[in-house]
Amino acid sequence: MSDAETLPEPTPAGRRYLGLLAKLVFMAGALWLVARHLDLPALGRTLRQARPGWLLLATALFTLSKLIASVRLNTFFRAVDIQLTERYNLRLYWLGMFYNLFLPGGIGGDGYKVYLLGKEFPGRRAVIFRALLLDRLSGMVALLVLLLLLFAATDYPGWYRAGALALVPLGLGLSYGLGRWWFGEFRRAFGRTSWEALGVQGAQVLCAWALLAALGAADGPVLPYLLVFLASSIAAVLPLTVGGLGARELTFLYGAKLFVLNVPVAVSVSVLFYVITALVSLVGALVQVERRSIPSS
Numbered sequence: 001m002s003d004a005e006t007l008p009e010p011t012p013a014g015r016r017y018l019g020l021l022a023k024l025v026f027m028a029g030a031l032w033l034v035a036r037h038l039d040l041p042a043l044g045r046t047l048r049q050a051r052p053g054w055l056l057l058a059t060a061l062f063t064l065s066k067l068i069a070s071v072r073l074n075t076f077f078r079a080v081d082i083q084l085t086e087r088y089n090l091r092l093y094w095l096g097m098f099y100n101l102f103l104p105g106g107i108g109g110d111g112y113k114v115y116l117l118g119k120e121f122p123g124r125r126a127v128i129f130r131a132l133l134l135d136r137l138s139g140m141v142a143l144l145v146l147l148l149l150l151f152a153a154t155d156y157p158g159w160y161r162a163g164a165l166a167l168v169p170l171g172l173g174l175s176y177g178l179g180r181w182w183f184g185e186f187r188r189a190f191g192r193t194s195w196e197a198l199g200v201q202g203a204q205v206l207c208a209w210a211l212l213a214a215l216g217a218a219d220g221p222v223l224p225y226l227l228v229f230l231a232s233s234i235a236a237v238l239p240l241t242v243g244g245l246g247a248r249e250l251t252f253l254y255g256a257k258l259f260v261l262n263v264p265v266a267v268s269v270s271v272l273f274y275v276i277t278a279l280v281s282l283v284g285a286l287v288q289v290e291r292r293s294i295p296s297s
Contacts, residue, residue, distance in 0.1 A: 042264040046215060047271065054214030055272070058207045062276050065203035066097065072138070072196035076131040079189035082121055091287045092116070098284025101277065127185065134183045135193075140237060141175045142197035146205060147230040154223060205229065211272050217265045225266060228255030232270060248274065 070086075070093040077084055084092075096109025110132045118125035145168055152164040172194075180187050208229040212218045217225070232251035249270045256266035 043267055043271075046264040046268045049216065050214045050268070050272065051216070052214075054210050055276075058210035058214065058272070059276050059280065061203050061207040061210055062273075063280055065200045065207065066093070066280065068196055068199045068203065069093070069135075069139070072193050072200065073131070073135045075189050075193050075196065076135055076186055077128075079186045080124075080127050080131065082117065082124065082128060082131070084117075094281075094284040095287045096284070097281040098287070101281045102285075130183060131186070134179070134186055136237070137175075137179075138193055138197045139200060140234070141171070142194070142201045143230055143234055143237075144171060145198065146201050147227065147234075150205075150223060150227050150230065154227070201230075201233075204233065207276070208269060208273065211269045212265070214272070215265050215268055217262065224255075224259035224261055225269065228252055228259065228261070228266060229269065229273075231255055 067090070070090045073093060074084055074086060074089040077089070092113060096113055098109070099112055100109035110129075113132060114125055114129050117128045121128070148164045148168050148171070152161040154161065176190060179190060205226055208226055209218065209222060212222055212225055228251065232248040232255070235247040235251045249267055252266045252270040253263065255261070256263045
């Protein structure tokens with residue numbers, strides 16, 4: 001093929017739209033696969049029987065997890081002298097949640113934070129981006145730690161559980177060492193943000209437990225459901241779908257089969273968690289973020 005016949009490179013906007021299209025295709029395929037292996041009438045009956053009081057508690061626990069997550073992000077910002085009031089940071093965080101879930105093909109929540117804070121703190125966009133990246137990574141580490149701890153509490157053979165427990169300090173030490181190497185400017189925030197990250201994920205695990213109670217499934221074996229929930233949270237973080245929809249449900253479907261769980265209940269937890277996420281994130285559409293963010297001295 002001659003140079004004249006060479007296909008043009010996609011523009012940055014074109015690449016974003018292609019990426020969004022790939023996510024939508026993957027999400028549609030995942031949801032189709034879930035629906036194909038699921039008794040949809042049974043799923044509908046399970047969802048209709050959900051108890052409102054427990055759903056409200058689940059929503060409150062999810063909201064609490066996001067409040068802690070907002071404080072954790074501000075801890076990273078303050079470690080590098082990006083001084084934001086907690087109120088301003090919370091408003092910006094909530095607006096970012098809305099963008100991440102409802103505007104996946106656009107600038108995105110994290111991109112908006114980098115843009116806006118970069119205007120307020122000239123020359124600091126790189127460190128703002130690194131703070132957001134480290135915030136995401138700390139959440140992933142906390143997810144893996146909780147997953148290993150819950151697995152160690154199962155009735156699997158003892159050497160499996162011992163191996164899971166041994167991986168906790170090993171993983172924490174490795175993540176701390178890599179964090180000091182790659183994100184050394186944030187080292188004084190590591191201790192506090194580690195506990196805050198565990199608080200975020202712990203509140204979401206309690207949210208999942210409340211959803212099981214809402215579905216009348218909390219009287220039985222709860223631990224396998226929570227293990228699948230944590231695994232689905234890891235899958236939802238991967239940039240494969242829009243807002244994690246599809247990836248989480250697919251993980252719940254196959255996780256339920258692996259642990260021999262009630263499949264409609266497992267998928268119902270996933271659906272309700274997504275609905276709660278969407279409703280709480282929708283509040284971000286009402287947030288107005290003013291330019292004045294630096295605390296007054």
